[in-house]
Amino acid sequence: xxxxxxxxxxxxxxxxxxxxxxxxxxxxxxxxxxxxxxxxxxxxxxxxxxxxxxxxxxxxxxxxxxxxxxxxxxxxxxxxxxxxxxxxxxxxxxxxxxxxxxxxxxxxxxxxxxxxxxxxxxxxxxxxxxxxxxxxxxxxxxxxxxxxxxxxxxxxxxxxxxxxxxxxxxxxxxxxxxxxxxxxxxxxxxxxxxxxx
Ligand SMILES: Cc1cc2nc3c(=O)[nH]c(=O)nc-3n(C[C@H](O)[C@H](O)[C@H](O)COP(=O)(O)O)c2cc1C
Numbered sequence: 001x002x003x004x005x006x007x008x009x010x011x012x013x014x015x016x017x018x019x020x021x022x023x024x025x026x027x028x029x030x031x032x033x034x035x036x037x038x039x040x041x042x043x044x045x046x047x048x049x050x051x052x053x054x055x056x057x058x059x060x061x062x063x064x065x066x067x068x069x070x071x072x073x074x075x076x077x078x079x080x081x082x083x084x085x086x087x088x089x090x091x092x093x094x095x096x097x098x099x100x101x102x103x104x105x106x107x108x109x110x111x112x113x114x115x116x117x118x119x120x121x122x123x124x125x126x127x128x129x130x131x132x133x134x135x136x137x138x139x140x141x142x143x144x145x146x147x148x149x150x151x152x153x154x155x156x157x158x159x160x161x162x163x164x165x166x167x168x169x170x171x172x173x174x175x176x177x178x179x180x181x182x183x184x185x186x187x188x189x190x191x192x193x194x195x196x197x
Contacts, residue, residue, distance in 0.1 A: 124151030
């Protein structure tokens with residue numbers, strides 16, 4: 001049996017004409033090349049993510065009633081050993097779609113590790129990434145210090161969605177994936193320890 005880790009790569013933006021899937025597809029290829037991951041690319045545009053959250057926070061009720069259209073997303077987040085979030089900057093933060101997906105869940109993130117791939121204008125997704133670190137801290141998830149960033153991504157990818165220069169981003173992805181697999185294995189062992197009351 002393969003002891004590959006289950007890595008969920010999450011496309012955070014859902015708008016029409018978005019660039020997110022191009023970046024996620026590139027990163028998913030890097031993760032498959034790395035060799036230690038079974039990669040599941042999750043597109044939030046396919047999930048029903050209402051802004052009306054449950055009456056009780058998922059931290060208190062880990063299994064709230066969720067819309068039928070969210071069931072597949074929840075199951076795929078549950079199954080993941082680790083996450084990489086692909087996010088643009090929207091007004092110096094991350095997209096509301098991503099926040100909704102995060103807020104509808106708790107145990108699915110808790111005790112797992114999260115890496116980031118950012119893209120946007122000058123800030124390359126870093127403002128979104130820094131905001132997400134705070135959010136995942138509250139969810140008891142570990143965020144990696146390594147990241148991949150594409151500032152002014154429209155200059156870095158060609159019209160077919162291929163990177164013009166591949167070496168540097170590939171090295172950044174490899175470095176992050178190395179750390180991700182270490183944390184994912186360490187945290188999988190840690191999750192087997194009974195939680196504090
Ligand atoms: C609502 C909105 C806000 C944005 N705010 C920023 C921003 O603060 N900084 C930045 O560099 N780019 C910003 N952008 C540009 C996006 O990073 C760029 O459009 C990117 O393609 C968005 O990701 P998406 O195509 O996957 O939706 C913004 C775009 C949108 C739609």
